[in-house]
Every structure is written in structure tokens, then in C-alpha cells.
Amino acid sequence: xxxxSALRSIxxxxxxxxxxxxxxxxxxxxxxxxxxxxxxxxxxRRIIDATKxxxxxxxxxxxxxxxxxxxxxxxxxxxxxxxxAEIVSIGDAKRGDIGNTAxxxxxxxxxxxxxxxxxxxxxxxxxxxxxxxxxxxxxVFVLAVTSNAGARDFQYLRVRGKPLxxxxxxxxKKWNSHDNFGLVVGATHPRELKRIRALAPDLPFLIPxxxxxxxxxxxxxxxxxxxxxxxxxxxxxxxxxxxxxxxDFADAARTAALNLKEExxxxxxxxx
Amino acid sequence: xxxxSALRSIxxxxxxxxxxxxxxxxxxxxxxxxxxxxxxxxxxRRIIDATKxxxxxxxxxxxxxxxxxxxxxxxxxxxxxxxxAEIVSIGDAKRGDIGNTAxxxxxxxxxxxxxxxxxxxxxxxxxxxxxxxxxxxxxVFVLAVTSNAGARDFQYLRVRGKPLxxxxxxxxKKWNSHDNFGLVVGATHPRELKRIRALAPDLPFLIPxxxxxxxxxxxxxxxxxxxxxxxxxxxxxxxxxxxxxxxDFADAARTAALNLKEExxxxxxxxx
Numbered sequence: 301x302x303x304x305s306a307l308r309s310i311x312x313x314x315x316x317x318x319x320x321x322x323x324x325x326x327x328x329x330x331x332x333x334x335x336x337x338x339x340x341x342x343x344x345r346r347i348i349d350a351t352k353x354x355x356x357x358x359x360x361x362x363x364x365x366x367x368x369x370x371x372x373x374x375x376x377x378x379x380x381x382x383x384x385a386e387i388v389s390i391g392d393a394k395r396g397d398i399g400n401t402a403x404x405x406x407x408x409x410x411x412x413x414x415x416x417x418x419x420x421x422x423x424x425x426x427x428x429x430x431x432x433x434x435x436x437x438x439x440v441f442v443l444a445v446t447s448n449a450g451a452r453d454f455q456y457l458r459v460r461g462k463p464l465x466x467x468x469x470x471x472x473k474k475w476n477s478h479d480n481f482g483l484v485v486g487a488t489h490p491r492e493l494k495r496i497r498a499l500a501p502d503l504p505f506l507i508p509x510x511x512x513x514x515x516x517x518x519x520x521x522x523x524x525x526x527x528x529x530x531x532x533x534x535x536x537x538x539x540x541x542x543x544x545x546x547x548d549f550a551d552a553a554r555t556a557a558l559n560l561k562e563e564x565x566x567x568x569x570x571x572x
Numbered sequence: 573x574x575x576x577s578a579l580r581s582i583x584x585x586x587x588x589x590x591x592x593x594x595x596x597x598x599x600x601x602x603x604x605x606x607x608x609x610x611x612x613x614x615x616x617r618r619i620i621d622a623t624k625x626x627x628x629x630x631x632x633x634x635x636x637x638x639x640x641x642x643x644x645x646x647x648x649x650x651x652x653x654x655x656x657a658e659i660v661s662i663g664d665a666k667r668g669d670i671g672n673t674a675x676x677x678x679x680x681x682x683x684x685x686x687x688x689x690x691x692x693x694x695x696x697x698x699x700x701x702x703x704x705x706x707x708x709x710x711x712v713f714v715l716a717v718t719s720n721a722g723a724r725d726f727q728y729l730r731v732r733g734k735p736l737x738x739x740x741x742x743x744x745k746k747w748n749s750h751d752n753f754g755l756v757v758g759a760t761h762p763r764e765l766k767r768i769r770a771l772a773p774d775l776p777f778l779i780p781x782x783x784x785x786x787x788x789x790x791x792x793x794x795x796x797x798x799x800x801x802x803x804x805x806x807x808x809x810x811x812x813x814x815x816x817x818x819x820d821f822a823d824a825a826r827t828a829a830l831n832l833k834e835e836x837x838x839x840x841x842x843x844x
Binding site: 323361363364366367369370372373374394395396397398399401402404405407408412421422423424425426427428429443446447448449450451452453454455457458459460464467468471513 | 595633635636638639641642644645646666667668669670671673674676677679680684693694695696697698699700701715718719720721722723724725726727729730731732736739740743785
């Protein structure tokens, strides 16, 4: 089953488009966990246990794990082992390098760590992206329009009458012979999201930027989904992980995730 | 002293533009080292000892270290500790992410690992690049024209009559208030190198792509240098690291590095 089919299947099975971003910051987890031997893994396990019936995916931004130094590898592995196999796990690494080096990055993400998908940066072109897409089971979300302000510096520059990101999307559609490519489109750009969904009606979209970054949830769902009301992966991180800083953090995370999942489904039922 | 001044100073002191790429592949180092507890660190230490009077910089591509799993952190630290403080150490990570995440990546590269410079990908724009440039002592090489074939997919797209990479360069010049930005320009694009040096007469250029990738050394030196015949950082990796696969690997690496340094200086003496 291709990555794209697997994603659709888990979204249907869980009736959820929600992705919890496990961007766990040691400074922000409850105090009582901090004297554990591996506080981040302990925190993540509790969050996963509390939310795994509510999500289609977890996304781990590698920057947060790298800061753990020699603990990083083990914390990542322990966290990934705890994610049920059918749920998508996205290594948010935004990698990109020349071919043989990209192959190494891909091997680390998919073999050493067993992520089922990752994010990549398109600036270096096809041979920097392809090595991540060789296995049809593994998904590759290419940055199209990112959620930050700097997105406007280059992604919107017009090339032959179209913004650069549309050229990226055209290439991604061409590269997608294994049905395992997707796009990253920030929720902070609802107009672009609508336009990009029209350009790429079937691709999975990873949509960050709701919550702390101010993206609008209704637009993210309405314009991010395909015609079946699926294939949008809507990421929330801080609003779920840090819903409470007390001993009840996992229950509070569950409540926040459940509310968001249901809010998304209410919007879906309106438009699809 | 800004990064740019420090680079010029070490290039003059060593009379060298050579950067050795410590892209050490466990599968390619001499057999007799492989039963060491940390063969990559042992190999790197010998290479550094054999070449440290011949180079202005070492560049470590993080992809190669990540593959070492839970050993990666320690191997990187041991390697960096062994590099003399005045020699530039470049963390070739090609990172780029939203502001708070980019800050984490920067902290890891510059504080956890003490690299003196790094490479970043410009696609996500200013707020994804700035966090790497806050400390004037630390250098930030932004990808402009990369050495791979895929460079042509997006970097050459024309925006208002100019290729995208020229827009990247214009922004980098604007961001360079601390005198610590540079550009990555592949040696496989000599014409572009000449044009980019004209556009950015003072910026440090990190120039990969000679050797295995087929870039031309004469053009790299002639067009990559500033008017003083400096500020080009010319990287070679495989041709030096694997000059011999026997017990004499370090001597062979020294000979290869010395020859390349002198070849570069012969070209410099012709054109500057």
C-alpha cells in the first residue's frame, strides 16, 4: 500500500485529520517529570497513550531532539517505538542535500529511526529529494508554502507569471510516480491553500500553523482537504502538549486533542 | 572579530584556501581502524593531525554523523575538540525552519557542538536564517547555487529577469550587518561563480564540487576569490580522506591535501 493510501486509511479508521506535533521542549514539560532518566521520552509516552486513538499522525521536529545531545538518539527511538505502527510518524527535518548525502539522511530517518514520512526542502532540486521517495511506503512532504513570515521572501517570487511555490508543486506532481509525495502548506496562508488544493487535488497536505502561529482552522480544513474531506494532516503542537503543566498534563492533552479533532470534524461535516 | 575577518586571517596565516570535508563514511575508512571503540573519531583525529597546518577550514556534513546513531554526538564532539580553535569548522547541515525552531538548530550547532560556521537553506526566508547569524563570530553560508544537477530545477528559475539565486544573494547582502554571512556556490558552475563574485565582491564563498563531482579547480580559484585572492573556501573530501585505504592513510591524506593546497596557490599566483 502506498504512503498516500495508508494515510487515507488511517484517517478513515480514526475518523481524524489531527496530527500531534511532539515538539517536546525539556524546559516546558511538567516539573515532576524532569528528574526521570529520560524525561522527554517519559512525557512523549504519556502524550501518545493519551491521544493515540484521536490522531492520524504524530510529527516530531528533529531540532527539538538534537538539543538533547547524546540522549537524542535514544529518546527518538523510544518515542517512535511507542507510536502504533498504523499511525503515520513524520520526521520533520526539512532535509535536502546532494544525492549521496540525501540518501544517508533518508536512511537515518527511515531505517535508523523508522519514521513513516518526512519533510524535505526543495531548493536543491530533484536529486536532493528523490532519495527520500524510493520506498512507496514512506511519505515525503515537500515544503511548498511555509507558515512563517519569511515564506514571502522567496516562495512568492513570480516565475513566468506564477509564484515559485507553484513551480515546486508542478515538479512534485511529476516526481510522484510512487504515490508517496505530499506538500507542506502553512495554515497561515488560506488563499494559497485553496489555490494549491485546486492544483494538486489528490496530494496529502501537511498543514502546520494553526494555534500559536495564528492560522485559521476553518480554512485549513475547508481548503486543505481533498473532495472527500480527507488528505489534510492538521498539525497542532504546543496547544496540546502544554495544555496543563501539572500532573494532569496527559488528561489535559487528551481533552485538547479531542476538542480539536471534533472541531475539525464539525468543519468537515459542513463542507464535505 | 567578525567571522569574515577571522576567515581572512586564518587563510593568510595558513596561506591556504583549502577546506577538508570530514564526510567520514564508516564503510570507507581503513579496516584496521574499524575495531576501535569509535573508529570515525579515531580516523578524523589522524586526518586532522595530518592536515591541520594545510587548511583554513574543516567541513563536517552532519548526514554522515547521524548515521552513527547513539554514537553520533560523541564522535562529533571528539572531532570538533581536535580541530585547532583558530581553524574554521563548518557544520554542513543545510538547516532551515521557522524562527523558534531555527534557534534550536543554531544552538545545537554553535553551543552543543561549537562549530564556528554552518550552512543554511534559504527557501523559508529571513526568519529561518537570522537565528543562525546572531553571533558575529559565527559564520552562515547560505545555499546560492549548489553543486548538484538538481540546482537547475529551482535555483535558475528567472524572477524579474534574474535567476532565483541572485535574489537569494541580494537578500543575503542585506542581512549581512554583522559581517558573518557567506554563500555556497558549487565549483560545477564556473560561469555563475564569476557572476556571483561580481555581485558579492566581499562575501566568503564556500565552494564544494571539485574532485568527485567534476568541478574545475582553476575556475573555482580564479572566480571564487575576492580581489585579494582570498575568501574562497575550497572544499575537498573524498580525494583527501580516502587517498589510501591502508595504514598510511594519514600520510596519503597529507600528501593529497598538500598537493591541492599548492595547486590552489599556483593558480592564485597567476591571477592575483
